[in-house]
Amino acid sequence: VGATEHDPAPGMIERVLELWNGALGERFPLTPALAEQFLSAAVDVDATVVEAEGMVIAKRVGPQAWIGAVVVAPARQRQGVGTRLMTHALGRLRAAGATRVEVGGDPLHLLPGIPDPGAAGFFAGLGAEIEPVVHDLRRDLTDWTAPAGPPVAEPADDWDEVIEFLGAQFPGLWTWTAEEARRRGDGPEAHLLLRREGVVRGCARLHLPGRQRLIGPSLNWAPLLSPACGGLGPIGIDERCRGEGLGLALLHAGVSRLRAQGVRDMVIDWTDLLGFYGKAGFASWQRYRPASFA
Numbered sequence: 001v002g003a004t005e006h007d008p009a010p011g012m013i014e015r016v017l018e019l020w021n022g023a024l025g026e027r028f029p030l031t032p033a034l035a036e037q038f039l040s041a042a043v044d045v046d047a048t049v050v051e052a053e054g055m056v057i058a059k060r061v062g063p064q065a066w067i068g069a070v071v072v073a074p075a076r077q078r079q080g081v082g083t084r085l086m087t088h089a090l091g092r093l094r095a096a097g098a099t100r101v102e103v104g105g106d107p108l109h110l111l112p113g114i115p116d117p118g119a120a121g122f123f124a125g126l127g128a129e130i131e132p133v134v135h136d137l138r139r140d141l142t143d144w145t146a147p148a149g150p151p152v153a154e155p156a157d158d159w160d161e162v163i164e165f166l167g168a169q170f171p172g173l174w175t176w177t178a179e180e181a182r183r184r185g186d187g188p189e190a191h192l193l194l195r196r197e198g199v200v201r202g203c204a205r206l207h208l209p210g211r212q213r214l215i216g217p218s219l220n221w222a223p224l225l226s227p228a229c230g231g232l233g234p235i236g237i238d239e240r241c242r243g244e245g246l247g248l249a250l251l252h253a254g255v256s257r258l259r260a261q262g263v264r265d266m267v268i269d270w271t272d273l274l275g276f277y278g279k280a281g282f283a284s285w286q287r288y289r290p291a292s293f294a
């Protein structure tokens with residue numbers, strides 16, 4: 001486990017904030033609390049470098065690694081600094097056993113990919129494969145009317161049930177993040193569970209600012225949103241029960257619950273399912289290109 005786990009070097013968070021907000025702050029305003037969370041994942045961070053002119057934040061769990069951010073101060077861009085930082089990080093990650101390096105989408109990520117439009121050309125030049133666009137979606141909930149009938153989903157009261165469902169259906173980042181929320185002392189109630197004949201068949205995580213210790217990624221850019229903002233994600237239905245309308249029913253339940261709690265400005269992060277969420281009135285807000293190095 002890397003030296004900066006939960007304990008970044010003195011001055012590191014300030015430098016990360018300055019570099020990030022200097023280069024990306026208008027589209028992606030980074031708060032101190034989110035910067036701290038981004039840097040606190042208990043993963044290997046040995047390939048991370050933070051200097052005055054630029055930084056690369058790299059994370060690794062076994063053979064899977066991520067570039068969480070690479071940022072060069074605007075006055076030092078196009079002078080080879082980004083290439084030097086990335087070459088260092090990729091070399092170090094590979095030497096440590098990484099076989100796949102993704103750009104964004106890291107544990108406790110800021111971004112699910114490269115901002116679009118943005119620096120995809122930089123990563124392509126380094127050999128990355130650039131993938132199709134994913135979106136953060138947004139909807140004004142002022143006109144939202146909850147569907148009729150009894151609620152189809154209820155907040156979880158047992159972490160084990162949440163983790164068991166996610167672990168069976170969505171092993172990987174979704175399960176890791178739920179376990180991380182539990183480790184940090186959050187309760188399970190941010191997860192809405194949909195049951196059929198008593199069996200959990202779907203799960204959606206809801207986010208309200210300041211309500212949970214772990215800041216949900218749909219609220220990463222909350223400074224751009226109304227104070228009455230909220231978010232949802234991830235949301236997933238048991239593979240064996242898909243295509244029966246349960247996903248949309250769970251989505252409607254999640255939106256209605258947030259609306260009842262005062263949310264008027266809602267975000268769903270990191271998705272390519274514009275058609276599905278479009279049925280509930282969500283539209284593209286922020287765009288990213290995931291990318292990876294084999």
Ligand SMILES: CC(C)(COP(=O)(O)OP(=O)(O)OC[C@H]1O[C@@H](n2cnc3c(N)ncnc32)[C@H](O)[C@@H]1OP(=O)(O)O)[C@@H](O)C(=O)NCCC(=O)NCCS
Binds near residue numbers: 073
């Ligand atoms: C992306 C970034 C890190 C690149 O760092 P840099 O030091 O400016 O890049 P380099 O000088 O090493 O560039 C090498 C080559 O990459 C390409 N490139 C660099 N920036 C690019 C951009 N914004 N768009 C497209 N291609 C780019 C160019 O081909 C460049 O060679 P050239 O200058 O001879 O044409 C820097 O522009 C930056 O900080 N951007 C804002 C933060 C960001 O979007 N980071 C990515 C998401 S985490």
